[in-house]
Amino acid sequence: xxxxxxxxxxxxxxxxxxxxxxxxxxxxxxxxxxxxxxxxxxxxxxxxxxxxxxxxxxxxxxxxxxxxxxxxxxxxxxxxxxxxxxxxxxxxxxxxxxxxxxxxxxxxxxxxxxxxxxxxxxxxxx
Numbered sequence: 001x002x003x004x005x006x007x008x009x010x011x012x013x014x015x016x017x018x019x020x021x022x023x024x025x026x027x028x029x030x031x032x033x034x035x036x037x038x039x040x041x042x043x044x045x046x047x048x049x050x051x052x053x054x055x056x057x058x059x060x061x062x063x064x065x066x067x068x069x070x071x072x073x074x075x076x077x078x079x080x081x082x083x084x085x086x087x088x089x090x091x092x093x094x095x096x097x098x099x100x101x102x103x104x105x106x107x108x109x110x111x112x113x114x115x116x117x118x119x120x121x122x123x124x125x126x
Contacts, residue, residue: 010041014049030065048082055087070104072112 009026012018016032027043030050039052043060046052050065059075063083071077073091081099090107109116 012050014047046083061091074112 010024010028012028012030012032012034014031017035018033019035021036021038022028022034023040025042027045028039028041029045029047030052031047032049033051035053038055038057040057042058044056044058044062046061046063046065046067048064050063052066053068055069056067056071056073058073060078061071061073061076062078062080063085064080065082066084068086070087071085071089071091073089075091076093076095077089077091078095079085079097079100079102081097083097083100083102085100085102086104088104088106089102090109090112092108092110092112094106094108096102107116109119111119
C-alpha cells in the first residue's frame with residue numbers, strides 16, 4: 001500500500017496557511033492551516049497538526065487534526081484518535097476510532113441527498 005505522501009498531489013505544509021476557496025483534482029494533505037468557505041477535492045488527509053475551518057466535500061476524508069465545518073464524503077469519513085471535529089457529517093461509511101472528539105449530526109446513508117427520515121419511513125411505512 002502506498003504512503004499518503006506518495007498519493008498526494010497537493011500539500012499544505014505544517015508551517016503554511018492557506019485562506020480562500022480551493023478546488024483541486026486529486027488528493028490534498030493538510031498539515032498546516034486552511035480557512036475558507038469550501039474545500040472540494042477527491043481525497044483529503046488532515047494530519048495531526050492540520051487545522052481546517054471550512055466545509056469539506058470529497059470522496060474520502062481522513063482526519064487526524066482539527067476540523068470546524070461540515071463534511072460530505074461520497075465514500076467514507078475516517079476519524080483517527082487525535083481527530084477533533086465540530087460539524088455535521090454526511091457519508092455512506094463512518095469510521096470513528098477511540099479518542100475522537102466529535103460534535104455534530106451524522107447522516108450515514110448511501111443516498112446523501114435524501115433525508116434519512118424519508119428513507120426509513122418509506123421502507124417501513126411508518
